[in-house]
Amino acid sequence: MLAGLALLASLIGAAEPLAAKVIKFEVRSVESPAFEGRGFGAAGTYDRIIARATIAVSPGDPRNAVIVDIDRAPRNAQGLVEAVADVEILRPTVAANGNRILLYDVVNRGRKLALGLLNDAPGGNDLVKAGDAGSGFLMNRGYTIMWSGWQGDLQAGGGRAILTVPVAPETTGLSREEFIFDHTESPVGAPLTYPAANLDPASAKLTVRQREADVPQTPAGLSFRFDGPSKITIARPDGFDAGAIYELVYQAKDPKVIGLGLAATRDIVSFLRNEAADATGTPNALAGRIDRAIGFGVSQSGRYLHDFLYYGFNTDEAGRTVFEGLMPHLAGGKRTFTNFRFAQPGRSSYQHADTLFPGADFPFSYPVTSDPLTGRTDGLMARCLAAGNCPKIIKTDTELEFYQGRASLVATDTQGNALAMPDNVRLFLLSNLQHAAPANAKSELTRTCAFPSNPLYAGPPLRALLTAMQGWITRAAPPPASRYPSRADGTLVEPTAVGFPQIPGVTHFGTMNRAVVLDERTMPPTRGAAYPVFLPRTDADGRNLAGLRLPSLEAPVATHMGWNYRKPGFGEGELCDNTGSMIPFARTREERLKTGDPRLSLEERYRGSERADAMAKAARKLVEERLLLEEDAKSFVSAVN
Numbered sequence: 001m002l003a004g005l006a007l008l009a010s011l012i013g014a015a016e017p018l019a020a021k022v023i024k025f026e027v028r029s030v031e032s033p034a035f036e037g038r039g040f041g042a043a044g045t046y047d048r049i050i051a052r053a054t055i056a057v058s059p060g061d062p063r064n065a066v067i068v069d070i071d072r073a074p075r076n077a078q079g080l081v082e083a084v085a086d087v088e089i090l091r092p093t094v095a096a097n098g099n100r101i102l103l104y105d106v107v108n109r110g111r112k113l114a115l116g117l118l119n120d121a122p123g124g125n126d127l128v129k130a131g132d133a134g135s136g137f138l139m140n141r142g143y144t145i146m147w148s149g150w151q152g153d154l155q156a157g158g159g160r161a162i163l164t165v166p167v168a169p170e171t172t173g174l175s176r177e178e179f180i181f182d183h184t185e186s187p188v189g190a191p192l193t194y195p196a197a198n199l200d201p202a203s204a205k206l207t208v209r210q211r212e213a214d215v216p217q218t219p220a221g222l223s224f225r226f227d228g229p230s231k232i233t234i235a236r237p238d239g240f241d242a243g244a245i246y247e248l249v250y251q252a253k254d255p256k257v258i259g260l261g262l263a264a265t266r267d268i269v270s271f272l273r274n275e276a277a278d279a280t281g282t283p284n285a286l287a288g289r290i291d292r293a294i295g296f297g298v299s300q301s302g303r304y305l306h307d308f309l310y311y312g313f314n315t316d317e318a319g320r321t322v323f324e325g326l327m328p329h330l331a332g333g334k335r336t337f338t339n340f341r342f343a344q345p346g347r348s349s350y351q352h353a354d355t356l357f358p359g360a361d362f363p364f365s366y367p368v369t370s371d372p373l374t375g376r377t378d379g380l381m382a383r384c385l386a387a388g389n390c391p392k393i394i395k396t397d398t399e400l401e402f403y404q405g406r407a408s409l410v411a412t413d414t415q416g417n418a419l420a421m422p423d424n425v426r427l428f429l430l431s432n433l434q435h436a437a438p439a440n441a442k443s444e445l446t447r448t449c450a451f452p453s454n455p456l457y458a459g460p461p462l463r464a465l466l467t468a469m470q471g472w473i474t475r476a477a478p479p480p481a482s483r484y485p486s487r488a489d490g491t492l493v494e495p496t497a498v499g500f501p502q503i504p505g506v507t508h509f510g511t512m513n514r515a516v517v518l519d520e521r522t523m524p525p526t527r528g529a530a531y532p533v534f535l536p537r538t539d540a541d542g543r544n545l546a547g548l549r550l551p552s553l554e555a556p557v558a559t560h561m562g563w564n565y566r567k568p569g570f571g572e573g574e575l576c577d578n579t580g581s582m583i584p585f586a587r588t589r590e591e592r593l594k595t596g597d598p599r600l601s602l603e604e605r606y607r608g609s610e611r612a613d614a615m616a617k618a619a620r621k622l623v624e625e626r627l628l629l630e631e632d633a634k635s636f637v638s639a640v641n
Contacts, residue, residue, distance in 0.1 A: 022271040023082075023279040024054040033093055038130040040139035043097045048127060049089040049285050053148065055267045056080035057260065058317070066311050067259035068339050072168035083260045085149040085268060086161040088112075090127070092142060095289050099142035101470060102286070102293040104269055104323070106301035107147050109346055110160025113298045114138070114145065117329070117459050118466065120439040125159025134439075137463060144289060148268050150261030150304065151338075151345050153193060163261050167254045168341075172197045174523040175252035175342040179234075180245055180353055182448055182570055186236035193344050194252035195229035204250035206232075210240055211574060212352050216247055216524075224248070243448070243571025245353065249523055252342055259339035261304075262313045269293055269323070270316040292473050294325040294466075295391075299435065299578075300348060302331035303359070307338055310363070312383035314391060321389045324473040329396045329462065330435055332405020333364035333515070350404050351513040352566070352574035356525045361518060364409035366393065366425050371414045373517050373529045381422070392472050393425045394465050394479060398433035398458065399536060399544060399562025400580055402485070403512045408492055408534040411484055416532035418488040427484035428465065429536065429547030430458050432560040434580025443558075443582040448570040451506065454560050454580030460632035461548050468626055480626050483548045485536040491546035492534045499538050503559060503583055504595045510535065511565075511575055541599055542583075548627055551636040554618035555611045557602060558584040612640045 033045030040046065058080055059070045073081045092098040105114035115121040121134025138145055152165035179190050196204070206224045207216030221237030234246060271278070272286040273293060297305040305328040308314065314322045337359040338345045349360035362371045368379035384390035401407035410427065413419050421427060434454040441455035468479035485492035493499075495510030512535060517528035536544040542559035543549065553560065561583070564576040586592035586601040605611070616637045622628035628636075 021056055021279050022053050022267055022275070023056045025087075025271065025278040025282050025284065026052045027282075027285060028052060034090065034127065035133045036128075036130040038133060038136075040133075040136045043092050043139055043142045045093045046090050046139055047093050049091065051087040051089070051285070052084060053087050053264075053268050053271070054082055054084050055264055056082050057263050057267070061317055063312060063315065063317055064263060066339070067257065067263060068341055068343075069168040069171070069255060069257045070259070072171060073166045073257045074169065081166065081257070081260065083152070083166070083264055084164040085264045086163075087148045087268060088146070088161060089285060090139070090145040091286060091289065092144070097142060098144055098289055099470075100289065100291040101143055101474070102269070102273065102290045103138060103143045103145050104265070104293055104295050105145060105147050106265070106295060106297035106304050107149065107151070107161045108298055108301045110149065110151060110154050110158070110162055112147055112161075113301070114296055116438060117298065117462055120459055123438065125161075144286060146269075146272065148265065150265050152256050152258045152261055153343070153345065163264055165257050165260045167256055169254070171255055171341070172251060172253045173255070173341060174249055176357075176524055177248045178245060178354055178357075179248075180243060180571075182242050184236070184242050187233045188236065189227065189231055189233050190246075192230050192232065192250070192252070194342055195254055196226055197251040197253040199226040199229065201225060204248060206234065206246065206248050208237065208240055208244055208246050210244050211571065212245060212355050241569050241571065243352070243566055243569070243574065247524065255342045258343035258345060261338060261345075262308055262311055265308060266313040266316055266322050270318075270320060274320060292324045293322065294327060294469060294473070295323040296327045296466075297329065297331070299330040300336065300346070302328035303334050303336045303348070304338065304345070306331055306335045306380055309384060309391070310335060310380045310382075311339060312387065314384055315387045315389055321391070323391050325392045325394070325469045327394050327396070327466065327469060329458070330398060330401060330405070331395065332397055332401035332407040333409040334360040334405055349406075349513060350575065350577060351511060352571055353577070355513065356518060356527075358518070358520065360406060360515065362414060364406060364414075364515070365411070365419060367419060367422060369413050369419070373414060373531065390424050392469065394428070394469050395425070396428045396430055396458070396462065396465065398430045398435060400433070400435045400578060401562075402535050403563040403575060404435070404578070406513060406515045406533065408485070409515060409531060411486055411492060412532070412534065414531050416487065416534070418486050421482060426479050427482040428461070429484050429544060430461055431536075431544040431547035431549045432456065432542070432553055432562060433458055434562050434564075435578035446576075446579055448566055449576035449579045449581075450565040450567040451581035451583065453564070454562065454582045456550060456552070456560055460550070460628055460635070463632060464622075464627050464629050467629065483546060485534075485544070485546040487534065489546075491537050491544075493537045495533070495535050497537070498535050501538075501540055501542050501559070501598050503542070503599065504597055506581075506583055509573075511573070513575070548622075549618070551615045551618040551622065551628075551633075555606075555614035555640075556585070558582050559599065612637070615640050
């Protein structure tokens with residue numbers, strides 16, 4: 001046994017390139033064929049592999065030193081820091097049927113999202129039934145698809161892919177929580193991300209404010225108690241509605257080394273691409289199958305890809321490239337609150353929530369620029385430029401990201417000037433979409449938002465752009481040019497100059513999540529100088545002038561907006577999180593004149609087959625521009641006929 005341990009130690013630490021090793025890749029089950037035996041065209045059937053990977057990271061390697069608190073983490077006998085990730089793989093049963101590209105779907109709070117967007121699948125984490133593969137788009141094209149846990153503060157369950165990371169022992173400090181309950185129950189329980197080091201309420205401070213910009217208050221009737229180290233109960237005061245913001249600052253302990261998630265993604269993907277076996281000799285389930293890899297992330301996981309790139313994790317410890325292509329979707333100009341002490345990766349800055357948490361600050365964009373407000377020079381690509389291995393990037397945002405996600409700062413420098421992208425970056429605005437909607441979504445009222453939701457779906461353009469990415473990384477075939485609002489051509493404007501139509505009952509106030517410099521030396525952080533921010537300009541129907549317009553927007557029946565407001569009782573007038581809006585056109589000229597609606601009615605716009613013809617023309621044009629696939633063009637046309 002001692003000889004075996006010595007051999008394992010030598011395998012792990014023999015040379016620096018082998019230091020960050022998948023020391024154990026445990027295959028727990030193989031379902032072959034998966035999806036109840038369903039076949040996918042020339043690719044045939046697929047296997048589903050459930051595994052668990054243990055990584056061991058060298059704290060002394062400069063590529064890992066950027067991980068916050070890695071120097072405080074417990075080490076194994078070889079002096080390495082370990083973490084354990086859930087892994088799931090879908091691979092063609094016959095290796096020769098694959099396209100030799102790994103699509104790494106970064107899980108969002110442990111959830112798989114790529115199949116929902118790219119396969120029109122129903123969603124869910126347990127991929128068992130034939131229908132769970134949706135249209136089979138990815139499988140029909142031979143992709144190997146993979147998920148692995150990276151978020152170290154999640155609980156197991158629900159099929160979530162999680163990462164188990166060590167705690168930095170004997171470490172305490174101030175941590176902060178925000179709660180928006182969107183109900184009026186009192187008292188109300190609230191979980192704490194990290195255990196409290198002191199259970200005396202006098203050691204912590206709880207405040208409330210109705211709106212994000214309000215001064216926090218401690219009014220009569222507001223109180224709380226600790227129900228153990230990981231939960232509090234809040235008694236809520238009068239005078240605040242369901243959308244009020246409660247903020248707790250408290251002494252916390254046992255921070256997890258959450259930044260290890262970045263290393264876990266790097267090392268597991270690199271192992272599956274490059275190694276024949278793990279450090280114990282267990283064969284690699286994808287050995288010899290993969291030549292290139294694309295990282296795909298949605299919302300939180302898209303922002304995680306920004307972090308992955310920014311912190312330099314696209315280079316493994318052997319100096320090899322991890323991803324040739326990155327596709328961050330719905331990331332805006334933000335990153336995540338991941339590589340910090342007392343990190344909370346589930347947080348994301350919104351106009352009405354989480355504005356003071358880290359992860360939405362400079363640098364906001366890919367090129368290296370200088371920021372006069374902080375005195376820093378930086379960019380999301382700074383480290384990959386130094387390493388000489390920057391990936392191809394196709395970034396997609398919806399209109400909501402300009403209102404909630406600080407996306408204008410992707411296209412401008414921090415003084416508001418137009419910012420040119422390097423040749424390896426393409427930017428696309430998916431015009432007038434809300435943050436996300438599933439395939440076949442319907443417009444409907446939600447509990448907290450003022451207007452019916454926006455059902456426009458991002459799947460069709462994402463499929464075309466993935467196809468373009470494949471050509472870009474395999475054949476050096478340039479993808480379509482960027483379609484993103486710009487200060488240079490007047491399609492990105494001041495919030496008061498958007499030009500949104502005066503629709504009865506809908507007022508465009510220019511409300512948005514504005515970026516400021518945060519002084520994180522205080523708790524809570526202190527707001528400093530504001531960055532200039534802008535919004536996409538619209539036409540008389542409220543359509544974005546810039547961006548990739550779906551065929552249904554070229555022959556519209558309604559005004560679709562990426563934004564919505566909170567309704568009375570829920571923080572009225574603040575932006576309603578990730579939900580957009582759909583405001584139908586009047587049916588007749590008489591009806592619109594009666595209400596004072598400036599938008600042409602349906603009867604004034606279309607006669608006979610005019611709408612179907614316009615949809616078909618728009619779809620054909622997008623196909624020619626490689627922004628829509630032929631099969632999706634047919635779906636748009638058939639939907640209106």
